[in-house]
Amino acid sequence: MPIIRLPYEYLETLTGTDRETIIDRMPMIGADIERIEEEHIDVEFFPDRPDLFSTEGVARAMQGFLGLQEGINEYPVTPSGISFRVDPGLADIRPYLGSAVIRNVTLTEEAIESLMGLQEALHWAVGRGRGKVAIGVHDMDTVTPPFYYQAAPRDRAFVPLDFAEEMTMEDILERHPKGVDYAHLVRDCERFPLITDANDNVLSFPPIINGELTKVTTATKNILLDCTGTDQKAVMTAVNIICTALADAGATIESVDVDGAPMPSLAPSVRVVSVDECCRLLGIPLTAEEMAAHLRTMRFGAEADGENEVKVTVPCYRSDIMHDWDTFEDVAISYGFENFDAALPESFTTGKPHPVMVLQDNVREIMAGLGFLEMMPFTLTNERVLYTSMQREPNAEVLHLQHPISEEQTVVRTDILPMLVETLQINHHRELPQRLFAIGDCVEGESTFQKVAAVSIHTEADFSEIYACADALMHEMHLAYDIEESDDPAFIPGRRADIFVDGKKAGVFGEITPDVIRAFELDAPICAMEFDLRCVRERRGL
């Protein structure tokens, strides 16, 4: 989640109160304070509130929350007369453009830092790593309108930000640090997105890098904003958030004509919400007036509309308000989570454990009673542990992960016994005897089922010991079973047996073959068993 740096002085100036008051209450609007430093504070905000990713946005919200200023801010937009043309050739590359002219900015070092921080956080949260939206801010006085957003040849050259020499766009993807980072977003396109002015000067190569020409400095007075992307709604969200943040810092916003359509509007939207629905959802009694007051605290425009409705004016930067309940959460935040009277409802229900869990609980009790210690190994493993080291043929139904994170974990287990032998390997330096069991989920194909396995390692571990345990397990599970000699290669011939329930093979036990013992770098005799609980579920209809 984005961590926003808030310089104290700038925050105090914008909010109109001291830092202690602000910091004290900030967590209760939905923020995690990461660290408090000498000159600034770093705060993590939630990804659904990109409007809080700037000092200006936080100040605006805190003003309301602290009761310093409530209701919605007005964001007048006047036409700039500047126009922007979009090349239809971008349709399959990066079709959407949002723009605005922001005049009379006062860019102190802190304001520039806040703006850059906002841009980065928006790239992450709204832009999905610049793919969906990428943002450029330009010193408008260095270029001449009208502007042109075009699909340009890949060998078009210009001086990218922080470089002194001209580079082709292809070169930028190879050599410029930002080019290397974001090359994957455009590499496969035949032409690259480019923004130029009336004199064919380059402003930006979105979503990669701006030109050096329009670099924003403390001397910048007027800004041209470009937001390009693949999702029009997200593009406009970014434009609205940046414009309103800078407007709150004192700038004036002017619209740009993009292919004849003026933008941005920065106009709020209206939503009429039910007081009763809000009160029932939150469990607090509020009048329409009280509810409207809470919403104004959260910087909405809100007026009671009769006794049972509130007309909410939602600022354009609140992209998270999708549903009426989204406004109810803000009512709850303003009401104060600490002021809720936590209570349990009165309706009566009875609890019931899941039969499969009860079955597993019973097996655990049996195995612990037989003196085994429970282990809870991972369900993710690999075919070497599951099959090769066990001298077994791979199970054709083993479930592979498409993109494993390591070679150790590439499949979901089909058996638990190999995991237990691996656990013995982890514990090879611990005192013997070790008698371990594990129970839990396995997957074949895509269906989940349960197995239980047990191992016993010590100098006298043998077939008789594990036969007795297997027999006890069957007896305690109240299962009739048959035994036949097994041909499971994980066990020693003549010292291995299969368990049959209802005529179907359901388990195996015996003495582990020394080839397996050595494959797991162990050196003592091991007797072991594994039992598939599917037959129990079938019999009992679980």
Place this chain on the structure above:
Amino acid sequence: MAELTYNEKRLMVVLNTIKEATPDVIAGELNTTPDAVVQFAHLCAEKGIATLEREITVSYALTTEGEQYVTFGLPERQVYASFQDEISMKDMQAHPLARIAIGWMKKKGWCTIEKGIVKKTGDAPEGPDEIALRDPDASREGVLELVKRGLAEESETTTYRVAITETGKALVEAGLDLREEVGTLTREQILSGDWKDLNLRRYSVDKLPKRIVPGKIHPYQRLINEMRNVLLEMGFIEIYGEVVQSSFWNFDALFQPQDHPAREMQDTFFLDGTSPLPENWERVRDVHEFGGTTSSAGWGGTWDPAKAQTNVLRTHTTGLSIQYLKDHPDEPVKAFCIGRVYRREAIDPTHTPEFEQLEGIVMDKDVSFRHLMGFLKEFYGRMGFENVRFRPAYFPYTEPSVEPEVYVDGLGWVELGGAGIFREEVTDPWGVTYPVLAWGLGVSRVAMLKMGLRDLRQLYRSDVDWIRDTPMMHGGKE
């Protein structure tokens, strides 16, 4: 004074007669071994009724090699005697002991070697080593020399003397019960009542028993069961479900937009297979595209059914909760699930690609955010976290959302899980009309807090000794 054992009594009786003796002598009297006598005497000495004196004597004896030289003398003596005043090296080397002898003859100054000629210097008096060769006790200097040359070896002999003390005498003279001791009761002794007259061997309570480790349920499973029991007691029904889920249930049904980062392969384990969409999937599509029949605007764009069919290893158990609600749309519903979930994370002390998640849901006519807080307080309270407070939070499928924090001694307020009311976009497609309270938490996080665990790997790749040492009941001894 602690009671005497039968054997100690017998020793005291013998000692009272002979006053002082070696273990050998006493062993004869008691018809036992000298080692046993030393053991009994040691116990009596601890009680102050006897003394046990230990003396270590060092003695020397010739080694096999040393024995070979007893008759004809050390190698240098034998070679020295084999020639007259001088001899060439070549001739001398014909003697079988020449190689050992030459160095010693030179070292002892018996001869010089010049230009290949070995010449005697005069007398070759018998040295202490040669005296010791005849009798190892005759010269200490000599025998140590032989030890160095590997011709003699040192051995220690421990001898004991046992004596009775005045206290001991008084004790014996006061009279001792000398009936034979019995170790194990027999069936006959129990039935006949003879056991009453037996002298049952007494055990020392100071000696620790041999350690037994009982078969045990894993400490982490015990914690999971504790949580299950809390929820069962609170009237919740347990859910259990498949590990493999379609993206539809894992993400789409929870109103996760299809371009959400959690749905990328960096975070989620995707599988090759697909699952068919359930009946009424179109309602989920509608809710994504424009909000369906709710007041929501939806995410916009086009919802892709193919993307929803892709299977994943479940990243949470919430997909099971919503399926449970679909199958049980009538109020009241109280259900929970504790199950393993999968995230594409590398293994380190605080991350594992699979871990247990607990999730509870409550759906009822008049439940509200206030009740969600009530359930959280109740649940955490029963888990031993008495102080709970709430802060605003964000989770994609709940609105409003809340983050509970619990107070832990030594750590302060700690975030523990997340909660909220399912968004209407989540419940509406399934005809669920009442609010659904939901909360979840990482069970391993509770394990870290309650079991003092620092490394999550201990849960899944357990050290056997950790299981052996972790008491089944927690709390109590600190």
